[in-house]
Amino acid sequence: MERAIRFYKNAKQDWYADIPEWGGDIADLQMxxxxDELxxxxxxxxDECKLLMADKHFESSEILELVYTREENLGGGGDYMLESFRGEIKNHRVWLCGVTEYVFKQLPQRIYFKDLYNL
Known part of the structure; x- marks a missing residue:
């Protein structure tokens, strides 16, 4: 599965995913x-970026690795580790909520991504 997703900052400088078909609360789309740091x-x-995201490797992609699946009472979704970004070691933990499962139809073991605005 591969999908391009636009992310944007609102007036309060909070990041949100732009998923037009999402039928839930807009707060669910806040990063x-x-x-948000990523x-x-x-x-x-x-104030905006667009990521090509996939559950299969593609050329020049960065990698988020699933390290922990959260129970629903802990927010659901999963905690991912970004070991490096653009060649720099980060070891940065990222929580991606249940919207990730909506987009990918599962919680992928790895999410591959790259910035489509700055190729």
Whole structure:
């Protein structure tokens, strides 16, 4: 499964995923617990970025590795580790909520991604 997803900052400078078909609460699309920091790195000083994301490897992709699946009472979704980003060691933990399962139809062991705005 492969999908391009746009991420944007709102007026409060909080990051959100732009998933038009999402039928749930907009708050579910807010990027928190490390995902917001990752998007700051991707977008540099910008307020928007677009990531090609996949559960299969593709050329020039960064990798998020699933390290822990959260119980629903702990927010669901999974904790991922970003070992490196653009060649720099990060060891950065990122929580991706249940919307990840909605997008991928599962919680992938690895999520491969790259910035489509700055190729």
């Amino acid at each position: 928190v617990e490390g995902a 998007l700051n790195w991707v977008a540099a000083s910008g």
